[in-house]
Amino acid sequence: xxxxxxxxxxCHLQKDTSDIMVLGCISCPNEYAKxxxxxxxxxxxxxxxxxxxxxxxxxxxxxxxxxxxxxxxxELIDLFFEKDYLNFRGVVATGKSNLNHEFFLQxxxxxxxxMYYLLLREMVSIGNQYNIYxxxxxxxxxxxxxxxxKVLNRSLYDFxxxxxxxxxxxxxxxxxxxxxxxxxxxxxxxxxxxxxxxVAKLKIVDYFRSRSGLDLTQKTPLRNHKFNIFHLDTKExxx
Numbered sequence: 001x002x003x004x005x006x007x008x009x010x011c012h013l014q015k016d017t018s019d020i021m022v023l024g025c026i027s028c029p030n031e032y033a034k035x036x037x038x039x040x041x042x043x044x045x046x047x048x049x050x051x052x053x054x055x056x057x058x059x060x061x062x063x064x065x066x067x068x069x070x071x072x073x074x075e076l077i078d079l080f081f082e083k084d085y086l087n088f089r090g091v092v093a094t095g096k097s098n099l100n101h102e103f104f105l106q107x108x109x110x111x112x113x114x115m116y117y118l119l120l121r122e123m124v125s126i127g128n129q130y131n132i133y134x135x136x137x138x139x140x141x142x143x144x145x146x147x148x149x150k151v152l153n154r155s156l157y158d159f160x161x162x163x164x165x166x167x168x169x170x171x172x173x174x175x176x177x178x179x180x181x182x183x184x185x186x187x188x189x190x191x192x193x194x195x196x197x198x199v200a201k202l203k204i205v206d207y208f209r210s211r212s213g214l215d216l217t218q219k220t221p222l223r224n225h226k227f228n229i230f231h232l233d234t235k236e237x238x239x
Contacts, residue, residue, distance in 0.1 A: 002030040005123055005132045006177045007116070010062075010189040020193055021112075023119045024090040024185035026177055030131070032085055033177065039079055040176035047072035059172060060179040062186025067200040074207055076180060081211050081226075088181075089228040090188045091119045113144050117151060118230065120164075122222060126156045129165050135178055136169035145169065184208075188229070191216040 007025040028036055040060075044050070047069055049058040065073065080086050093115055116134075124130050134145060149167045156163050172178045183204075190198075191205045209216060212227045219231045 002129045002131070004028050004030050004033045004177070005120065005130055006175065006181045007119065007132060008135045008172065008178060008181045008185055009112075010185050019094065020189065021093045021115065022090060022185050022189040022192065023093075023115055024088065024181055024188060025119055025123060025132075026080070026181045026184065027087045027089075027123055028177060029085050032083075036079075036083065036086070037176040040076065040180055043072060043075050043079065044176070046075075057173060060176070060183060062182050062190075062201075065183075065186070065198065065200050065204060067203075070200060070203060073183065073204050076183065077204075077207055077211055080180065080184075087123075087225050087228070088184055089119060089123055089230070090185060091115055091230045091232060092188065092192050093232045093234055094192075113148050115232075116148055117155075118232065120148075120152055121155060122228070122230075124152055124156065124164055126158060126163055129163060131165055132167040133170045133175060133178060134167065135172045135182075142169065188216055 005025050005027045007023065009021065009023040041057075044058070044060060049060060049069075049072070052058050060076075080088070120132065132149075145167045149164045150161060152164045153159070153161050158164075170178065172182060187201070187205050187208045190201050191208075196202060205216065208214075214220060214227060214229070216229065218229070220227070220229045222228065
């Protein structure tokens with residue numbers, strides 16, 4: 001079966017205000033991707049997120065979460081949990097400020113792609129095929145995501161590069177499932193950073209907890225395919 005995987009991250013910069021980086025992805029069978037993207041689009045339009053003055057789609061973003069659109073966020077979260085074929089995996093990496101890149105002969109960008117490997121390795125399996133879409137961050141990422149594609153395939157003993165058929169960067173404003181991923185990792189990041197400055201964001205975190213039955217700050221077993229969370233303490237796990 002052919003699957004599409006939509007990936008995004010939060011607090012990925014080496015020197016920002018967070019000691020935590022969160023990556024996440026939503027997996028969807030290719031045959032349902034058009035339908036789900038359309039459903040997300042319809043929900044957005046229902047709550048006034050149609051086109052802007054320049055006739056461009058208004059993007060759903062965690063940074064723009066507000067109380068006035070609370071029912072929209074809940075409806076989007078419900079859509080995910082009601083569709084058995086949609087799955088989410090998140091990686092929460094803590095201790096980012098203590099990373100010793102020099103010791104591992106790497107730079108921050110290489111470590112960032114290693115975290116993407118940890119995210120995606122459990123989402124792919126031999127016998128299926130995958131197209132992976134990553135939110136574009138800069139113009140220099142294509143070479144490293146091609147290396148990531150090959151590493152993922154080799155981890156599955158696929159030497160013909162047929163399993164992960166493609167990894168490409170896309171613009172999130174053009175892909176609604178990628179925007180949904182942004183909402184999910186935003187909530188995951190907010191919960192794990194212990195933030196509480198936004199009532200609206202806290203409500204969304206609580207709604208995720210009620211729908212998933214998870215605390216969001218704890219690692220989940222791999223068998224939990226629907227909503228899977230992996231925690232990495234870089235001070236311990238990267239020694």
